[in-house]
Amino acid sequence: MEQGNSSVSSCSQSENGFISSFSLFPEKAVQELLQSPIQGSDDHLIEFSEALRTVAKALRKVAEGKASAQAEAAEWKRKFELERTRNLQLEDKGKSCLEHQADLDDVKLNNLAKQPTLYNEEANGQSEECCSRNGICSHEVLRDGKPDSDTKMVRKASFKLQWYCKGEKSDQHKHDIVSFERGNITTAERSSKQISLKWESCPQTVLILTKPNSVSVQILCAEMIRWLRQHKKLQIYVEPRVKVDLLSESSYFNFIDTWSDDKEILKLHTKVDLVITLGGDGTVLWAASMFKGPVPPIVPFSLGSLGFMTPFYSENYKECLESVLKGPISITLRHRLLCHVVRDAAKNEFETEEPILVLNEVTIDRGISSYLTNLECYCDNSFVTCVQGDGLILSTTSGSTAYSLAAGGSMVHPQVPGILFTPICPHSLSFRPLILPEHVTLRVQVPFNSRSPAWASFDGKDRKQLAPGDALVCSMAPWPVPTACLVDSTNDFLRSIHEGLHWNLRKTQSSDGPRESFP
Ligand SMILES: NC(=O)c1ccc[n+]([C@@H]2O[C@H](COP(=O)([O-])OP(=O)(O)OC[C@H]3O[C@@H](n4cnc5c(N)ncnc54)[C@H](O)[C@@H]3O)[C@@H](O)[C@H]2O)c1
Ligand SMILES: Nc1ncnc2c1ncn2[C@@H]1O[C@H](COP(=O)(O)OP(=O)(O)OP(=O)(O)O)[C@@H](O)[C@H]1O
Numbered sequence: 001m002e003q004g005n006s007s008v009s010s011c012s013q014s015e016n017g018f019i020s021s022f023s024l025f026p027e028k029a030v031q032e033l034l035q036s037p038i039q040g041s042d043d044h045l046i047e048f049s050e051a052l053r054t055v056a057k058a059l060r061k062v063a064e065g066k067a068s069a070q071a072e073a074a075e076w077k078r079k080f081e082l083e084r085t086r087n088l089q090l091e092d093k094g095k096s097c098l099e100h101q102a103d104l105d106d107v108k109l110n111n112l113a114k115q116p117t118l119y120n121e122e123a124n125g126q127s128e129e130c131c132s133r134n135g136i137c138s139h140e141v142l143r144d145g146k147p148d149s150d151t152k153m154v155r156k157a158s159f160k161l162q163w164y165c166k167g168e169k170s171d172q173h174k175h176d177i178v179s180f181e182r183g184n185i186t187t188a189e190r191s192s193k194q195i196s197l198k199w200e201s202c203p204q205t206v207l208i209l210t211k212p213n214s215v216s217v218q219i220l221c222a223e224m225i226r227w228l229r230q231h232k233k234l235q236i237y238v239e240p241r242v243k244v245d246l247l248s249e250s251s252y253f254n255f256i257d258t259w260s261d262d263k264e265i266l267k268l269h270t271k272v273d274l275v276i277t278l279g280g281d282g283t284v285l286w287a288a289s290m291f292k293g294p295v296p297p298i299v300p301f302s303l304g305s306l307g308f309m310t311p312f313y314s315e316n317y318k319e320c321l322e323s324v325l326k327g328p329i330s331i332t333l334r335h336r337l338l339c340h341v342v343r344d345a346a347k348n349e350f351e352t353e354e355p356i357l358v359l360n361e362v363t364i365d366r367g368i369s370s371y372l373t374n375l376e377c378y379c380d381n382s383f384v385t386c387v388q389g390d391g392l393i394l395s396t397t398s399g400s401t402a403y404s405l406a407a408g409g410s411m412v413h414p415q416v417p418g419i420l421f422t423p424i425c426p427h428s429l430s431f432r433p434l435i436l437p438e439h440v441t442l443r444v445q446v447p448f449n450s451r452s453p454a455w456a457s458f459d460g461k462d463r464k465q466l467a468p469g470d471a472l473v474c475s476m477a478p479w480p481v482p483t484a485c486l487v488d489s490t491n492d493f494l495r496s497i498h499e500g501l502h503w504n505l506r507k508t509q510s511s512d513g514p515r516e517s518f519p
Pocket of ligand 2: 239279282283285286303304305306307
């Protein structure tokens with residue numbers, strides 16, 4: 001019994017501050033218990049000693065399991081760091097070629113590009129150029145295209161993006177992010193300003209994307225196409241199934257363009273000046289998913305039940321489109337996440353399956369398995385945590401009002417650059433959601449000792465199994481989704497949470513009742 005007392009008195013604090021149950025039975029005490037069972041005449045004492053030995057055995061097994069898991073985690077960390085160093089070297093090599101390319105990208109997006117490109121610049125033969133004048137960051141994003149044998153449209157409308165903030169004449173509007181006047185550091189530039197899009201030549205080609213199986217959407221689509229053709233002389237693209245539907249209605253729609261091969265979708269951004277969506281948020285997600293590189297501005301009309309990203313009302317589509325086509329318009333640049341699945345068998349981080357872009361979130365969950373997911377998470381080189389629960393959501397700020405919100409994440413203005421790290425039903429009382437900066441690379445690893453595989457899904461679609469040893473690597477993509485605002489990005493965001501979620505709706509308290517007495 002003395003042995004038991006001395007073990008208790010030697011208990012130690014574990015890393016998380018709690019007294020570890022393993023330390024109640026230090027190794028030496030366990031060995032002694034196993035090797036020299038207490039010899040005594042008292043039956044109770046023998047029984048008690050047997051019970052103690054069984055407990056000690058069980059605890060040792062657990063402690064051994066913990067040690068092997070820790071060793072495995074350390075090995076993973078080492079592997080991960082090795083891979084990272086290799087990738088950095090590869091990136092450095094490619095950097096000199098990419099530098100020229102990067103200069104051509106949108107000024108704001110330069111900082112975001114960290115991953116190998118999905119989008120083949122040669123495909124569109126465009127050249128872009130960046131300029132920075134009068135402290136205003138302006139940039140010509142799209143320019144006229146060269147005649148291309150397999151593209152019908154030759155010209156693409158060009159436009160400029162300008163960042164501005166209210167009180168432009170005030171000191172707030174400086175070009176630098178920080179200034180060091182007289183050794184004092186002051187913030188000069190606010191990162192999230194309203195962005196304005198100004199057409200430099202008229203838009204000529206519009207892609208209309210519609211929610212399937214909706215009669216009201218179908219009717220509106222046909223009406224909108226007629227109006228755009230007759231009053232604006234625009235070239236129209238629709239999805240193949242929509243063209244079939246329209247032609248079954250009338251041969252008038254013969255002029256409409258579409259594609260026959262999915263490969264043509266990859267070139268759409270070189271032909272289309274504007275995308276119109278008719279549906280709910282899901283249709284905006286669908287539209288974004290069609291563009292694996294740059295995305296033309298999207299004008300989302302609300303024909304769904306909620307509509308956090310669809311501020312335009314279909315009833316007055318003519319006025320809306322008049323003003324959008326004329327410009328300038330306020331836009332929200334919605335960041336996307338670039339996700340890579342890295343299989344255990346992969347030799348390096350670049351040996352991945354086709355990358356996937358998400359506008360809302362990537363979710364790693366337990367799928368149909370009834371076991372707890374076990375996910376090791378790293379942010380750049382640092383270990384973040386182990387998720388033990390139903391799963392994890394890595395969300396953009398646009399997606400902060402979707403699944404992440406349902407899982408307890410905060411609502412974040414879509415212009416705020418960041419990645420939300422939101423657990424789903426974590427089996428821990430202290431796992432609060434995080435918001436990480438935009439420039440990090442996150443890696444979610446299914447450990448080898450995981451009891452079950454995990455499942456990744458992208459904007460609620462394309463489920464992929466992640467077996468033990470597989471990982472999902474995710475960072476901010478260099479191609480955001482520009483969506484047109486009805487008023488501006490703040491007004492639209494606030495209206496969407498008021499109208500869509502009835503956020504903080506409460507009857508105002510009446511003034512008749514007890515009052516605090518004023519002096
Ligand atoms: N428990 C949940 O809240 C839950 C569960 C699964 C998926 N989702 C969300 O559904 C999205 C897919 O949408 P869908 O329309 O293709 O599927 P869906 O038809 O199942 O619709 C899901 C709902 O999420 C809403 N939604 C989508 N994006 C939103 C956003 N950015 N802000 C606020 N609400 C948004 C839609 O308006 C719709 O009401 C996923 O990206 C995920 O965020 C939510
Ligand atoms: N053009 C399209 N082709 C195929 N699927 C689409 C297309 N547009 C939308 N979808 C899918 O249809 C589903 C419903 O779309 P959406 O969310 O726009 O409509 P909704 O459900 O009526 O709107 P809300 O979500 O606001 O109630 C989504 O899962 C979306 O991915």
